[in-house]
Amino acid sequence: MRRYVSQPAYAPFRYQQWMSPRRVIVVAVCLYLYAIFLATLPFMGVNKYGYQLWCDFHWSDTSPEGRFFVIIFLLQGFGCMLFTVFCNVSVIYELLAMRRRVGPGLNNATFKEKLEHFKFISIATIVSVAYIGCSTPYLVRLACNQFGYDLSLAKDFDAVRVYLVNNMTNSYFVLFLQALFHPKFVEKIRACCQRKSKENKKGTAGPHSQEEVKPK
Template identity: 25%
Template structure:
């Protein structure tokens, strides 16, 4: 009885709440940015936001939607080959989201800390290459289990195929490789960028009192303050992302290196999996609340979608 209750609570969360929230929110964000990509949202940061939103839409369409049938019939109906594809998609989109956040952090670092060099560093060509590199690198890392380093398997309690977290030789190596080549360097780089941004904000505030006329009478000062305000939105996005990511990684690391109670670990893994998936749904709502230009344009897009 308890397992059935948990199943339907879990199903309601994923399919009645998370799936439509993730899909509608991110599609609305992409449409809003795309409509204004040549005018209001031509800056590099918005291309990174679109790439991040695209990964979240793909997560809902290509990953979550294929868990509905296993949830209903309690088995994986698509065969072993598609199980490998399904698991690979999950990891690709997870890595791509993280790497897009790294790109956003680097972009904001240059905008806030090195504004005079920003347009030299973040050229349209370089931004395109950064986005392409993020997706290619994410795909390569996700393909490693299919090539033999790691393993994707169907998990009945998750209704999906995902990475096997254990200390068997190939799985343990994969966890260590992805941690060393993606997760931990990304975390350190993001933290470094926003520490530098915080220091720049602090320094800028100190300079206002000393050269008040300069900051009040030049467009440069206005642009700096605008960049600092914009960085706050991305900081919140990244904090929200790591609030959902860190427990996921932490719980699975505990299961790797300890002999915790199996039933307890299943409950813990289901909980952090739900939090991890929530990361794909929260970003559009952060932008619609905190980012003034995006908030205004989303409202216009919603009004255009209303029936006449």
């Protein structure tokens, strides 16, 4: 979201206008309060915890309160996915559009700048795909249990496993990608590739350079 708000093409000063310190604090506090409120609803009689082995809220609770909670969770889940995809795709599109507008001037960009653009596009794409791929089965199985379609405990277990793996490894995966694109690591790989390229060129040019032209 921060990347989307700070895009310079649509409104150069949008970041300063939208992301003031007070506004950031207010939004963060509101999100925390909303998360706490949603998590405590089952303790207030709106659905309840203890479903299956993973102690989730009851997916198949068809009472008015239980169904309301499940539908709110589904809307929130799919809404977060759509919002994440929209922000990441818009930023990636803007970066690629900037590269097209710059044209030949892109050759003047430093290797570090090109690496930063490539790193962000790669991380945004991989994280979005992983988030959607791991969250969608969970939400689909939740909807199936709520509306009584294709009931299968084995499929529920598989969906929960994938969902939990994503939640547990997402931050570590991002850190791994950040380390993979670390300037020192990239420079070492770049130097190694350049060294091999030079050796290949020398090996190709070697036999021709050793030939002697005899005078007639």
